[in-house]
Amino acid sequence: MNKIITISREYGAGGHSIGKQVAQQLGIPFYDRDIVRETAKASGFDPELIETEEEDISKADSIFKSICSVSSTYYHDSQDAIHDVQRAIILRLAQEGPCVILGRCADEILRDAGVDSINVFIHADDVHRAVRVSEMTGSKNATEIQKLMAKKDSSRHTYYNRYxxxxxxxxxxxxxxxxxxxxxxxxxxxxxxxxxxxxx
Incomplete structure (x- = not known):
């Protein structure tokens, strides 16, 4: 087996858990938050900014502009800068050997670079997802949970479409x-x- 596996997922569909178990069963690395740490190390950005950028474009941009002078940076916003760093990290991880990479447009990044990968999308109906989100967040408020699911999925859709x-x-x-x-x-x-x- 010489394949990289990328996993994209709806919020609450269990993509993280599934990806982690796949990696364990195949005996290969699983990359999720490791990419955030590597990005922080390579870019100098705060890990909190990087995680925000992955979930909330407008909020991340305002944080970025508050800590950087627009005239002193080549990038329009934090998202472009962080995506470029993450792209380089994902390609490096793929070069190191078989692994499972969660999210972050890894499927397209690898495809564009001519790197073979098995690309997976995990989804589920709202009821299953809501139960899981309730377990993850501790919230029992159905309206709150639905709003959170819609917001997370919308952010992921926007990010994927943009890049x-x-x-x-x-x-x-x-x-x-x-x-x-x-x-x-x-x-x-x-x-x-x-x-x-x-x-x-």
Whole structure:
């Protein structure tokens, strides 16, 4: 097995947990927050800014402008600068060998660079996602949870569209699109592992 696996996911669909288990079963590295740490180290940006940039474009831009003089930077905003650094890090991680990379347009970054990867999108219905988000956040407020899910997904869609020119979640962009609510996490993990093992 010599493949990189990228996982894009709806908020609350369990993509992080599924990706981590896939990596463990295949005995390869799993990269998520490691990319944030590497980006902070390489760019000098605060990790909090990097995480904000991945979830809330407008807020990140205002933080960036408050700490940087526009005249002193080549970049229009923090998102462009951070995306460029993350792109370089993702390509370096892929060069080091098989791994699982979560989010951050890794599928398109690798495709553009001519690096083979198995690209997966994890989704689920609102009920399954809401239960998981409630567990993650501790919130029992259904309206709050729905708003949070919509906001996170909208941010991911906007980010993906901005840097790939493609529609986030469109099945044409992925090799596997899996409904974790209907299939369950274990079967999703099994299908991704089998796809990775079969791909040569």
């Amino acid at each position: 790939t020119g493609k529609r986030w979640g469109d099945s044409h962009n992925y090799h596997l699109t899996l409904d974790s609510g209907a299939l369950g996490y274990e079967l999703c993990i099994k299908l991704i592992v089998e796809a990775a093992q079969a791909a040569q």
